[in-house]
Amino acid sequence: MSKLSETELFDEQLEKAKNLHGEVCGGIVSGTKMAIHAMKELNMDFNQKKNKDLIVFLEIDRCMADAIQAVTGCSLGKRTLKLKNYGKFAATFYKISTGEAIRIASNKNEKSEYPEETIEEKIKRVKNTPSEELFNIQKVKIRIDENELPGRPRDEKFCSICSEQIMDSKQNLVSGKPVCKSCHEGSYYEII
Numbered sequence: 757m758s759k760l761s762e763t764e765l766f767d768e769q770l771e772k773a774k775n776l777h778g779e780v781c782g783g784i785v786s787g788t789k790m791a792i793h794a795m796k797e798l799n800m801d802f803n804q805k806k807n808k809d810l811i812v813f814l815e816i817d818r819c820m821a822d823a824i825q826a827v828t829g830c831s832l833g834k835r836t837l838k839l840k841n842y843g844k845f846a847a848t849f850y851k852i853s854t855g856e857a858i859r860i861a862s863n864k865n866e867k868s869e870y871p872e873e874t875i876e877e878k879i880k881r882v883k884n885t886p887s888e889e890l891f892n893i894q895k896v897k898i899r900i901d902e903n904e905l906p907g908r909p910r911d912e913k914f915c916s917i918c919s920e921q922i923m924d925s926k927q928n929l930v931s932g933k934p935v936c937k938s939c940h941e942g943s944y945y946e947i948i
């Protein structure tokens with residue numbers, strides 16, 4: 757376990773978030789606080805190379821997301837970071853082995869509540885305020901399909917239309933044949 761004090765731990769983790777994001781902004785400060793709170797609640801060690809027991813569901817793809825990735829070590833490529841884009845400043849931290857999950861959401865409009873606050877002031881305020889005062893924190897239950905879990909692929913198919921490979925059971929079945937999402941539903945791209 758870390759022997760750092762509460763504030764030293766915050767500074768250490770904020771530095772990691774800064775390195776990933778490129779700067780310290782408001783979202784990075786909040787995201788760092790959220791991730792630290794969740795990791796502690798779930799009894800997880802910081803700064804591990806691999807954490808195969810944690811999945812984070814992110815509800816936004818803004819600055820906060822990078823802080824959570826930096827602190828938890830969860831990432832898209834490890835299949836431990838899932839984007840559920842509700843456009844909300846919130847994330848759920850799910851411990852696979854025990855099924856425990858904590859959802860943490862920002863409960864205030866920071867910009868209107870602290871219009872004059874500098875980033876240095878925000879760092880100080882957030883560092884020294886208990887998470888419970890900054891956020892709504894809920895215990896939740898997660899339903900997750902086994903095809904979404906980390907580890908070896910459980911299903912691999914080829915699209916019967918475009919022939920491209922489809923991992924993790926993302927295909928649709930059309931007349932019993934696998935069809936990828938872009939062939940089936942239409943795509944975000946157009947071939948030119």
Ligand SMILES: [Zn+2]
Binds near residue numbers: 780
């Ligand atoms: Zn930012």
Ligand SMILES: [Zn+2]
Binds near residue numbers: 915917918936938
């Ligand atoms: Zn296809």
